[in-house]
Amino acid sequence: MIEGVLVGGYTDEKANSGITVLVAEKPNVAGISQRGGSPATLGTDLLRPMHRSNQSVDAIVLTGRSVFGFRAVNGVLLGLYNMGIGFKIGNLRIPIVVAAAIFDFYDNEILPSEEWGFKAIEKLSTKIPIGRYWAGRGATVGKLRGIKYGKPSGQGYFEMEKGRLKVGVLSIVNSIGNVYDEEGKLVAGIESEGITENNALGTTLGVVITNAKLTNSDACRVASSAENGFSSVIRPYNLSLDGDTVFTIATNEIEVNVDEVIALAYYAARKSVLSIFGGVK
Template sequence: MHNLLTDIAGVRVGHADDAALASGVTAILFDRPAVASMDVRGGGPGTRESALLDPVNTVDGIDGIALAGGSAFGLEAGGGVQAWLAEQGRGFKIRDALIPIVPGAICFDLLNGGDKQWGRFAPYRELGYAAAAAAGERFALGSVGAGLGATTANFKGGVGSASAMTPDGVRVAALAVVNAIGSVTVGDGPWFWAAPFEVDGEFGGRGLPDHFTPDMLALRIKGGPAATAIENTTLAVVVTDAILSKAQAQRLAIMAQTGFARAIYPVHAPLDGDIVFAAATGEKPVDPLVGLTELGMVAGNVIARAIARGVHEAAALPFPGALPAWRDRFG
């Protein structure tokens, strides 16, 4: 295992981004259609094909997930991923028609210093195609893909990933794009809120402070008192090789949101658009009660770790006034 989302067999991840734009796309592809659902906790989400992930609706399997910057413009990334999958003959078959199923979500990065004057059409469809074409088993973390332009209250955000295995051998892994209104670190120090769940020093091994001061627990949000809605979102995808129904996948997504609360302070605000997609590749059976509960517990842990890694691995944008990266300040 490489501590990546692709530790789940049959899952591939690709990035495409533009340094001048300071934005990009991350594509998650499934070699076979995966059962999937989602849970939304933030007050300002931006999504594509979210309705079909409701357990009461018909389509069970998805072919990919598109995550993008660009706010609502970035929703076009799903069309690019869809186009690449269609060229591979992938999709939901209706007689002679084939329709790749690609839900997606976006985060706001339009004010990060990049050049967003793209003319008539935004570049996200082409970036989505390129991200899908680049998908593989190994992929970069930090300031790449959909996380290139991401920020938090005090440090540069980015793409993070983590994986784990239950005692019964069921794998769970997560990928997060961290663009939160809140902070992923405690106060002005090097400590990550997710420190109790860290594995093998994956985000610096700094632990937690000896005690929490009022300043550490004070409200720290991106933009301060001038903060506005829809500028902030953390996106996460959690995938397991368990056999789950669509309703069980939704329960997994709901439980996995716990990881946001373990890693971001504050979280699930009216100023966020926080979303978790949950997908299952259907390899290993799990008990529908205790087994699913354990799976959700572990999913929350890997999401917390992925969020911390997204900030730990990020690099600052090369623009005046850009937020520092965690590594710039703490090595």
């Protein structure tokens, strides 16, 4: 994990779902790209251009259980508040937390609680488990013919370096589309001539983490590049019932050309998805 960002999570085995949290240790610049037709997001307008300039976040939360996952986000918010983390207004600190959710009510209707969020930030570290963990616990892919054909997916991560520049991409892949490797071979899913089941819900979530110095507009552009990377290995992508959303968090350590970050984010995003299925080369 890139220095300046810690990660934590919680998996609820009964619910077959969970939550992934990234906590910033220092001021940063964040951005967003949100292309899916049915997003479940919280607090994300703050990260768009024409809002407060170069906004810093305290945490980015990816969660299961659709909008009900925001109950767990409240636990993160209160936990950070108890830790004295947040934007200072007078004697009060208000944690700046943004979130996005996947729909994973496939085999039960168990709702999350604030406790998920508290547990997720109990033991923050630099280690990201890859596979069916945290927010990726109940994720599936390849639902073009309906959820009964869905294949297990999960949480991925891949990090790249170019000189002093570092770019990592965390992914939660819960797509309607199939996953293909970089040569176009089917990795997970089922071949289908178009979509034959139109009520399946899918979402791919991501966070680009970099030590580059970026503006808010740059951070949004980098997040968009990661979406391009996702769409190159997840097909189809950005459907009307997808909630695809990608964040960027930049720790502002080094000055680089933004195009270098854009390029690495694209390739790291592809490999982050494939890491879930053991396909990174």
